[in-house]
Amino acid sequence: MNKPQVPDFLKNIRVVLARPNHPGNIGSAARAMKTMGLTRLYLVEPKVFPSEEADTLASGAVDVLQTATVVPTLAAALADVTVACALTSRRRELTTPLSIPRETTPELIARAREGEQVALVFGNETFGLSIEEVEQCNRLVTIPGNPDYFSLNLAMAVQVMTYELFSHTGVNVDYLKPDGNSATQGEVDGMVDHLDATLEDIGYYRRRNSERMIRRLRTMFHRAGLLREEIDILRGFYKQAQRLAGKGQGSTPDVEDDSTS
Amino acid sequence: MNKPQVPDFLKNIRVVLARPNHPGNIGSAARAMKTMGLTRLYLVEPKVFPSEEADTLASGAVDVLQTATVVPTLAAALADVTVACALTSRRRELTTPLSIPRETTPELIARAREGEQVALVFGNETFGLSIEEVEQCNRLVTIPGNPDYFSLNLAMAVQVMTYELFSHTGVNVDYLKPDGNSATQGEVDGMVDHLDATLEDIGYYRRRNSERMIRRLRTMFHRAGLLREEIDILRGFYKQAQRLAGKGQGSTPDVEDDSTS
Numbered sequence: 077m078n079k080p081q082v083p084d085f086l087k088n089i090r091v092v093l094a095r096p097n098h099p100g101n102i103g104s105a106a107r108a109m110k111t112m113g114l115t116r117l118y119l120v121e122p123k124v125f126p127s128e129e130a131d132t133l134a135s136g137a138v139d140v141l142q143t144a145t146v147v148p149t150l151a152a153a154l155a156d157v158t159v160a161c162a163l164t165s166r167r168r169e170l171t172t173p174l175s176i177p178r179e180t181t182p183e184l185i186a187r188a189r190e191g192e193q194v195a196l197v198f199g200n201e202t203f204g205l206s207i208e209e210v211e212q213c214n215r216l217v218t219i220p221g222n223p224d225y226f227s228l229n230l231a232m233a234v235q236v237m238t239y240e241l242f243s244h245t246g247v248n249v250d251y252l253k254p255d256g257n258s259a260t261q262g263e264v265d266g267m268v269d270h271l272d273a274t275l276e277d278i279g280y281y282r283r284r285n286s287e288r289m290i291r292r293l294r295t296m297f298h299r300a301g302l303l304r305e306e307i308d309i310l311r312g313f314y315k316q317a318q319r320l321a322g323k324g325q326g327s328t329p330d331v332e333d334d335s336t337s
Numbered sequence: 338m339n340k341p342q343v344p345d346f347l348k349n350i351r352v353v354l355a356r357p358n359h360p361g362n363i364g365s366a367a368r369a370m371k372t373m374g375l376t377r378l379y380l381v382e383p384k385v386f387p388s389e390e391a392d393t394l395a396s397g398a399v400d401v402l403q404t405a406t407v408v409p410t411l412a413a414a415l416a417d418v419t420v421a422c423a424l425t426s427r428r429r430e431l432t433t434p435l436s437i438p439r440e441t442t443p444e445l446i447a448r449a450r451e452g453e454q455v456a457l458v459f460g461n462e463t464f465g466l467s468i469e470e471v472e473q474c475n476r477l478v479t480i481p482g483n484p485d486y487f488s489l490n491l492a493m494a495v496q497v498m499t500y501e502l503f504s505h506t507g508v509n510v511d512y513l514k515p516d517g518n519s520a521t522q523g524e525v526d527g528m529v530d531h532l533d534a535t536l537e538d539i540g541y542y543r544r545r546n547s548e549r550m551i552r553r554l555r556t557m558f559h560r561a562g563l564l565r566e567e568i569d570i571l572r573g574f575y576k577q578a579q580r581l582a583g584k585g586q587g588s589t590p591d592v593e594d595d596s597t598s
């Protein structure tokens with residue numbers, strides 16, 4: 077399976093950092109964004125920018141810093157935006173709807189896909205977003221977490237929010253899966269029948285409840301999600317046991333010689 | 338609404354860091370865990386521990402470091418565990434099932450709720466998990482992200498995975514919502530009827546298609562998710578406009594005097 081592409085519409089979603097104090101956080105935020113396919117960073121009145129520290133923490137995401145837009149006000153960062161989400165973890169006496177990332181994200185993705193500009197707005201490390209900044213946004217988003225210790229730092233919040241966004245793009249990790257060869261129910265049943273015959277042949281069933289036993293094993297093997305190669309290995313093993321017992325040749329017609337025997 | 342409690346069963350889910358190199362990452366991971374209600378940290382052969390750097394980066398989560406368990410092998414960290422998830426971002430030629438956090442998490446929560454011990458296993462910062470380490474786990478979990486730049490650092494991966502876990506606990510952020518007073522459809526309709534009368538009274542409808550206009554406004558107000566207080570403000574405004582036009586007294590029987598008039 078080929079490596080999937082990051083969807084193009086993610087370029088319509090920007091991250092806005094309002095008045096960030098620490099250059100390191102700008103770098104870490106850039107890195108977090110890029111891991112989740114976002115590239116457009118807006119910085120409102122950054123205390124220090126550009127900086128070596130930001131570049132260092134951005135690691136392979138220095139390109140995000142190099143193309144970042146520095147603006148003097150939040151309004152400037154949001155001028156062409158239709159939906160601006162204020163990330164906040166405080167109770168606010170505002171009538172702007174409050175939701176969690178998982179609820180908000182599908183709408184953001186849909187709007188970005190239509191070509192609308194969407195912003196995720198994060199406040200200063202110490203003070204968060206001011207009331208004036210929040211009022212310029214039309215959504216409040218709160219990341220759920222431990223009510224007694226909610227201490228997500230800035231870059232962590234960017235990471236969680238962008239992860240949530242990315243998880244709704246439909247880009248999956250299937251390209252990392254090895255080429256599986258799942259066995260069918262029929263193949264599993266054939267293998268269990270072979271096991272049943274083997275247990276009989278080698279005398280394991282004597283004075284035991286063979287029916288109950290094989291039923292349990294059948295359930296176990298059906299649950300295990302077997303691959304075809306594993307079935308081959310198991311059947312090779314059974315065949316060998318049958319041979320040692322002087323049985324089995326021709327007794328299970330669906331068994332073929334294979335390399336494991 | 339009261340602040341919710343972190344569910345007790347989260348204590349059955351541990352984070353295992355295998356051979357972490359950088360003390361700072363141990364501290365950041367502890368902080369990430371605690372923000373999502375996890376407290377049990379296992380460290381397999383940490384290069385440096387305890388350390389001042391870890392304590393500094395743990396911020397308010399030093400208690401997680403103080404109660405951390407240091408073990409010499411991954412096996413020791415997993416001895417009493419039923420489900421161990423190996424966090425990995427590489428393609429592995431293994432038949433262990435690979436899934437994303439959102440797929441895996443409901444099962445982990447269900448098992449922890451039943452009292453089983455669950456582990457999230459993270460590898461070394463540079464090398465990830467070794468093949469021997471992955472083989473001791475019965476799940477592979479990959480965080481989805483940019484296929485061309487997948488550079489989540491250790492603490493970020495812990496943050497994303499524990500966020501995903503927490504999001505399935507049912508602990509929500511409703512306690513942060515202001516006490517809303519959503520208007521009913523009937524209240525919205527009453528307000529729009531009042532607006533309709535007002536527009537008539539002040540002569541705004543002359544030579545305009547009043548029916549089409551009020552229909553559009555009605556749709557807009559129904560969409561806006563109005564609160565009761567907002568309806569009071571609007572009706573106060575309409576009443577004042579009606580008075581200026583020498584109209585309105587008694588003409589809209591459902592309007593009552595209120596503080597805004």
